[in-house]
Amino acid sequence: MIISSFNEGRSFFEIPQIKKHAVGASFLMVVIVLIGYVLYSTVSWMWDDQRLPLSKLVLQGDLEYVSALDVQRAFSQLDYVGTFMSQDVDVLQDMIESIPWVSNAAIRKQWPDTIKVFITEHHAIAIWNGNAMLNESGHVFNGDIGKLKGDHVKLYGPEGTSEEVLQVWQKVSNQFQSLGLTITSLVLNERRAWQIILDNGIRLELGKESLEERIERFIYLYNNLGSEAQKVSYIDLRYDTGAAVGWFPEELEQETTDD
Incomplete structure (x- = not known):
């Protein structure tokens, strides 16, 4: 069987190119794995119950009958107040709006450990x-x-x-x-x-x-x-x-x- 020298020459020149692409792909995979690991580690750290606990409360609004103590008592009915990342603000809002004098409440979290609560009271007629x-x-x-x-x-x-x-x-x-x-x-x-x-x-x-x-x-x-x-x-x-x-x-x- 006679093998064409054209095919032999093509194989000879393609081998370095294949190696080059293989090295590039390996490097890309390493980078992707490293980025994934860093992201996973960061998210795991932030969602850890021991990290970024919500420990400060800022109460806002024209308040006459609702106090910070009322809000703290409402929160105390939860099993626990989560972290900056894990705590659902809708749950906190429901707890605050269960306070008798509260008409509605708006809540937002402020990095890294603060809950800001804006309350509108009922106006008794x-x-x-x-x-x-x-x-x-x-x-x-x-x-x-x-x-x-x-x-x-x-x-x-x-x-x-x-x-x-x-x-x-x-x-x-x-x-x-x-x-x-x-x-x-x-x-x-x-x-x-x-x-x-x-x-x-x-x-x-x-x-x-x-x-x-x-x-x-x-x-x-x-x-x-x-x-x-x-x-x-x-x-x-x-x-x-x-x-x-x-x-x-x-x-x-x-x-x-x-x-």
């Missing part, structure tokens, strides 16, 4: 059913009512009616303010009947229907009572026309005058 509070949207939230500052109207209603009761109070309050009166309590009972107690002690029974018309009827009646209004205990407006007026007993009036 009214006391709800004696043991909870309503914010401006009619959302019910719990909190220490004893810490609540200033006077607040007391609203009452069945479960699920907080928004409706708040809206009615906001709607009718101005009508009483025109008489120099303030609503201290507004009640929607289980039968869907309305009752109002004013700061001068008069109780209004308004029934289920024609709420605005009955309030206007009270205003007309009150303006005509003049000084006699201070003797009124309640006014029942659950009629198509007119009203029934209940008076304080004379003995009670005398005691009040003597004081």
Whole structure:
């Protein structure tokens, strides 16, 4: 068999090229392995529970009722607060938003060990059913009512009616303010009947229907009572026309005058 010298010459020149490529590929593989090892080591170090623990808390926001201690107590309910890399901020956010006075919270981590928390508090508009509070949207939230500052109207209603009761109070309050009166309590009972107690002690029974018309009827009646209004205990407006007026007993009036 005769082998062409052309083929022999080609093989002779290709062998150094193959060796050159093999060396280059080996070097590239070594570099890739080294980079992978460094990345793996770095990530493993950063995710190690003993590295970069979150140990500082920065609390931000216009806060009146929520303290750093409240946030720390919320975090203490977790099995543990993780590291800068491992801790899920959504979990922290859920814990903070479980604090009664917190409306919402925004959290971010700051390298290498700090949690920054921006809190928006609920703004209490009214006391709800004696043991909870309503914010401006009619959302019910719990909190220490004893810490609540200033006077607040007391609203009452069945479960699920907080928004409706708040809206009615906001709607009718101005009508009483025109008489120099303030609503201290507004009640929607289980039968869907309305009752109002004013700061001068008069109780209004308004029934289920024609709420605005009955309030206007009270205003007309009150303006005509003049000084006699201070003797009124309640006014029942659950009629198509007119009203029934209940008076304080004379003995009670005398005691009040003597004081």
